[in-house]
Amino acid sequence: MSLEIRSAPHIKAHRSVETIMRHVVYSLLPICAFYVFQYGLSALASLAVVTAACLATERFFVKTGTQAGDISDYSAVITGLLLALSLPPGFPLWMGAVAGFAAIALGKALFGGIGCNVFNPALVGRAFAQAAFPQAIATYTPSFLPGRFYEMVPTSMTLPFMQPASVIDWLKAKQLDALAGATPLAKWKFEGVLAGAEELITSLSGHMAVGPSPALILLCGAYLALRRFLDWRIPAAILGSAGLTAWLLFALSPERFPNPFFMLFSGGLILGAVYMATDMATSPVTPKGMWVYGALIGLLTVIIRYYSGLPEGVMYAILLANAATPLIEKITQPTPFGKSRFALLGRARKGASYPLHPGYISREEAHAVTPKKRLFAHKPKAEARKKSNEARD
């Protein structure tokens, strides 16, 4: 009788990258639909153009063989939709296309394609757009404008490489109330106006330039978490840590800092926590690591929002945590079955290195040898040295 010795996993789910990505796209569709309902034609055009740019770029780099993967796995669609949702609805379409190109080319193809990327591609695209076009990306138009399904925001149709026209006159003609035209975070940061709770959660009332509705995003995220397409720990850790930090600061000086509720439900924190930070390639795989990763994002977000010149900090917080992911995985390795829980302390830790150690990846690959740790990597052993000395003599 022959026994085959294999390392885990022994049971595999019948679930491919394509399946997971397809379900994430399904869960994004209601959010996109609501976004279009909020902002009308411009939002629809923005979603279409950015996603098309991402798909075209992906197609190009897959075809030339620079990047692994295939456009039929829906990952570029997710990147495109998330990027478009994180940009202002009236963002000039040519800039959106540039951001889409940068997202896939710099965020994904450059690292070798799907699964190899270090940073979330959608956020790379947004960071590029933020650095290249800082004025256009801060220009928000109010939601629920009358006639939004018949006319576009004038900035949308800017000619390629040209400056977008000013929207001030266009907005004046619409005669809106005081809260119009800026995001709640910018309002709070630069003018000291705090938005109400109901407006923030549902995004339904008023003309304030809020993003996609947080309640809807949480609902769609809950569907994904229940179907195990994303790990609930990451959003829970992000929201928990951001809420806790904001609450601590609020308790210290309530007149200086806004309430934690406002912090949680304004800006892109919910969208980032549910859809961007949970990107499988760029977040830790260890359960403990997910908590650390999420806590880091929440903390950084609140710190950037309070103490920097930018009104929004989710993007940079997630990108920084993406960069720290390998490190977080390294310090949060789980104890393998059969090892002492205190093995992490002493010398017994040797070999307790589950996810990163090549020996654990697959025993089936003959060349996957566990490297021996030695002080001097290339130092020949004493006997071998003696032999060669004798041979020379």
Next chain:
Amino acid sequence: MTATRTDRWDEFMEGLWRQNPIFVMTLGLCPALAVTVSAVNALSMGLATTFVLTASCFLVSLLRKRIPKEVRIATYIVIIATFVTVVDYLIQAVSLALYDALGAFIQLIVVNCVILGRAEAHASKHPPLPAVLSALGMGAGFTLGLFALGAVREILGAGKLFGISLFGEHFQPWVVMVLPPGGFFVLGLWLLLFSAWTRRQRRKEAIQHA
């Protein structure tokens, strides 16, 4: 056996394309990222480096049998530094504006790893003619790489090329392109395109052989 004309041409093309310092070896990135804000800066930086590279490779190749092995690096540095001083004064005399734009990066040509690398790896082992040809090829490749970076950054960052406006006055400048991150972004894109192109060529060759 004397080298044929194609061999020499190969020697030159080696540095210009197959072993391009920027796109293939990714050497000398410090000036490549720092001074490539405009095409003129990039081109002049490339030419200055080419001059230093060619002249010092020629001299190193002439002296290759005289230089003791133990002090060769120090000797190469002295030779390179001499030519860098020449270029430094030359640029100062020709155009003070350019000198100010390039700043400390002219003096820093001394520590450009392309030059020391070529002196050590090629010029110290070959007679003067191949050494100079190879150095010229490397210099041309370096200039090409710098120009590719500088042109893209100037076109997108200022809407100009060699100071000539391309898009009219309503051009939207890409702020990031004139900042240091823009250098990294553009370099990354060029590396990506270059590797895509190389793979394509290799695949074509494989099909032809099959």
